[in-house]
Amino acid sequence: MSHKLFLLPGDGIGPEIMKEVKAIIDWMNANLDVSFETDDGLVGGSAYDAYGVAISEEDMAKAMAADAVIFGAVGGPKWASVPYEARPEAALLRLRKDLGLFANLRPALVYPALADSSSLKKELVEGLDILIVRELTGGVYFGEPKEIVTLEDGQKRAIDTQLYTTSEIERITRVAFDLAKTRSNRVASAEKHNVMKSGLLWKEVVTKLGAKEYPDTPLEHVLADNCAMQLVRRPKQFDVILCDNLFGDILSDVAAMLTGSLGMLPSASLGAPDEKTGKRKAMYEPVHGSAPDIAGKGIANPIAMIASFSMALRYSFEMGKEADMIDKAIATVLEKGLRTGDIAKEGDTVVTTSQMGAAVLEEIKAL
């Protein structure tokens, strides 16, 4: 069976790092019993330059029809003054919305070879492997009313609304528990039920669903502010952290900093399973942006992009074995001392984007 991948390299370093993923896809097609059909589209500033929009309707249709979207990064100073609705980030919001990507998965993994690049002490992070599962389409970023009103006395009042329904909490909770079962089988749910009604409902729904559908998976509740503190104090106590959109935004950035570099961090965003096929719409992308400061120089770290493709294999195509191969190859390349500039220390040999990509592919071939 052939799998449809829609590649959206985007702007800045996006196309440079996507090239390394393409090389892996080509090799897999030629050498493994898999068949990926790929198509390329334009997104962000590059789409604006070509079509005057952040993503064309034709490319949106292709994203909707694909089994997975592999996204690079968008944005850059060149498009700082394009109309608001055509700004590069608008494409990301449109993709998330139209594909219904409500579950955002952000692993924070410390590769053994990089354990001393963390902002924390080596012993605190060595072997760290946590997964933040963030609700992505609800909560305070989207709740209405959302406005700034002028009061009678001339002051202004800003209103954001945190909204969650039982079903929204249930579906993200299932994603977290299902993933925990494939890992160390523990879920920590972060909210603030002590001061927020949405936190109260969150805790209630997660507790009920966990007890009913996942009785063998230990569940812990942690206040979101304490969770942030624990992430910095003793991060290895966590396996899967489940949280809403706002807390997830913050906690995933805290977790990211435990691992060392932005150039290493992948992510996945998943939709609901299709009623007929059971397949989820999905988009995979590095956490970092388009890095305009180093774009065009061929020195970007392609690992976050390659690891995002590995997540696609794992979560969209049930190719856990192949995903493990890629993850192992990345770890080995780092073990051997290869470093792009962003993760290099004094005395390290610094390699280019294509050298790093080629080295990962060589390790995959050797497995």
Ligand code: NAI
């Ligand atoms: P950024 O993530 O692009 O860069 C931050 C710093 O990290 C820069 O010094 C950059 O060189 C470095 N860096 C990032 N990825 C790297 C990689 N793979 N290898 C080596 N070094 C890397 O964030 P910044 O500078 O705040 O934003 C730049 C542009 O990207 C902006 O237009 C922003 O809106 C956009 N952006 C897009 C995102 C997306 O497409 N999902 C996410 C974040 C920012």
Ligand code: MG
């Ligand atoms: Mg953020």
